[in-house]
Amino acid sequence: MTQVNHAASTLPPSLWAATATPAHDTPPLDGDGRADVAVVGAGFTGLSAALHLVEGGADAVVLEAAEPGWGASGRNGGQVIPGLKEDPREIVARFGPEKGEAMVRASGGAADLVFELIARHGIDCDGLQTGWIQAAHTKAMLVDLQKRHQDWAGRAADVAWLEQDALAQRMGDGRYHGGWIDKRGGGVQPLSYARGLARAAQKQGARVHGSSPVQSLHRDGTGWRLATPRGSLTADKVIIATNGYTDGLWPGLARTVVPVYSVQVATAPLGENMRGSILSGGEVLSDTRRVLWYFRQDAHGRLIMGGGGSTYESGAVKIYEGLRQRVRQLLPEATEVDFEFAWNGRVALTIDHYPHLHELAPGLWAGLGYNGRGVAMATMMGKVLADRALDTAQPVFEFPASPVRPLPLHALRGVAVTATRAYYRFRDALES
Numbered sequence: 001m002t003q004v005n006h007a008a009s010t011l012p013p014s015l016w017a018a019t020a021t022p023a024h025d026t027p028p029l030d031g032d033g034r035a036d037v038a039v040v041g042a043g044f045t046g047l048s049a050a051l052h053l054v055e056g057g058a059d060a061v062v063l064e065a066a067e068p069g070w071g072a073s074g075r076n077g078g079q080v081i082p083g084l085k086e087d088p089r090e091i092v093a094r095f096g097p098e099k100g101e102a103m104v105r106a107s108g109g110a111a112d113l114v115f116e117l118i119a120r121h122g123i124d125c126d127g128l129q130t131g132w133i134q135a136a137h138t139k140a141m142l143v144d145l146q147k148r149h150q151d152w153a154g155r156a157a158d159v160a161w162l163e164q165d166a167l168a169q170r171m172g173d174g175r176y177h178g179g180w181i182d183k184r185g186g187g188v189q190p191l192s193y194a195r196g197l198a199r200a201a202q203k204q205g206a207r208v209h210g211s212s213p214v215q216s217l218h219r220d221g222t223g224w225r226l227a228t229p230r231g232s233l234t235a236d237k238v239i240i241a242t243n244g245y246t247d248g249l250w251p252g253l254a255r256t257v258v259p260v261y262s263v264q265v266a267t268a269p270l271g272e273n274m275r276g277s278i279l280s281g282g283e284v285l286s287d288t289r290r291v292l293w294y295f296r297q298d299a300h301g302r303l304i305m306g307g308g309g310s311t312y313e314s315g316a317v318k319i320y321e322g323l324r325q326r327v328r329q330l331l332p333e334a335t336e337v338d339f340e341f342a343w344n345g346r347v348a349l350t351i352d353h354y355p356h357l358h359e360l361a362p363g364l365w366a367g368l369g370y371n372g373r374g375v376a377m378a379t380m381m382g383k384v385l386a387d388r389a390l391d392t393a394q395p396v397f398e399f400p401a402s403p404v405r406p407l408p409l410h411a412l413r414g415v416a417v418t419a420t421r422a423y424y425r426f427r428d429a430l431e432s
């Protein structure tokens, strides 16, 4: 079980920063070095890539601007959700039977990969494969969820339908009309998971450098040269794993995604009665609102609520009170609810709602754009990217590489996101 610790860290304050297992040493890159593969960014994507690279026999070096888990990976809701936003049948319709089914298998299996890594490397991160519930906030949404449930059930996934009563038993009330549970999903303490991945990679020989922002990336003979403030690295191959924190390192890459600040609040540990009434089996839940509610308990009985989003951090901070109101609505019996934490971090949205793998140049790849669902999928993407760099004969999955397409009118994304969210909230309010 995790304890509160206050070790010195560059992380912004959050529930996870306060309760994570301690960070291991990740000194800055100092001087000139060499690697088979350089990985830029130490979130789930980069750390999973590094771990799978060293397991595959490559010499991997991770360069992280701050510290492992500093980005979204150390700040998310810790909901391990299998699959993508689109349903299996939609994925197959889009990518064709062969590639589509492979993508369904890889994304559906992404949560299993998380729990398998946790078990195999003994990662202490409160990992529980107790299921992800998707709950219908209107009767109309039940139809969509039924189709989704049947789609996965038809592919032998470990899923079950939850009638309103059955869901009410897990929720403590009957506010949702029903839903389904995907038992492949579950929860983790995400910062502990990120630190555990970093440690597992280090143990197998990866070098992980914190405080090492990559400031430039250039061709150097047949390989690449990466420069940080105190050193440089020459590598045959490079993986960029910077997601919502993507900067100008590679021209145009940042403009392929829309970075949005996503928000979380957490209560103080709930009393025994309340703890036992809402998702006490360790399940994590998202609902079907356009601006969705997603919540769970942590290992100490705190209720964690997420949702909303803003293109600016100042806008994200304004959402905290709205999330606290949601928690009060979920716990109407409580005369007073104490809140301990509120925090935010950047996710990366894509226009087609799919994660993107780009082959930017020979020997240079990027994986990003998890649309707020990256705990499982970024871990899987890391493995996919490692397979590419290793040139594995039988990769876990041939994720189709897409061209870098900077979004038109990217500079206006703030206005677009704000307007869309406001409209979605209005529609949600009407329907509820």
Ligand SMILES: Cc1cc2nc3c(=O)[nH]c(=O)nc-3n(C[C@H](O)[C@H](O)[C@H](O)COP(=O)(O)OP(=O)(O)OC[C@H]3O[C@@H](n4cnc5c(N)ncnc54)[C@H](O)[C@@H]3O)c2cc1C
Pocket: 040, 041, 042, 043, 044, 045, 046, 063, 064, 065, 066, 067, 068, 069, 070, 071, 072, 073, 074, 075, 076, 077, 078, 079, 080, 081, 212, 213, 214, 215, 241, 242, 243, 244, 245, 246, 247, 249, 261, 262, 263, 264, 306, 343, 344, 345, 346, 347, 367, 368, 370, 371, 372, 373, 374, 375, 376, 377, 378
């Ligand atoms: C508040 C919040 C709640 C969320 N909830 C969930 C959830 O419950 N379930 C779920 O599945 N997903 C959730 N997500 C999304 C999920 O956290 C992300 O999709 C996932 O963590 C992305 O991982 P990543 O490794 O690709 O990127 P990140 O974890 O963001 O890591 C990118 C790293 O790159 C580094 N970097 C950037 N530029 C450079 C550079 N030039 N040089 C070196 N390093 C650099 C950054 O410092 C950062 O550490 C949530 C996200 C947020 C913010």
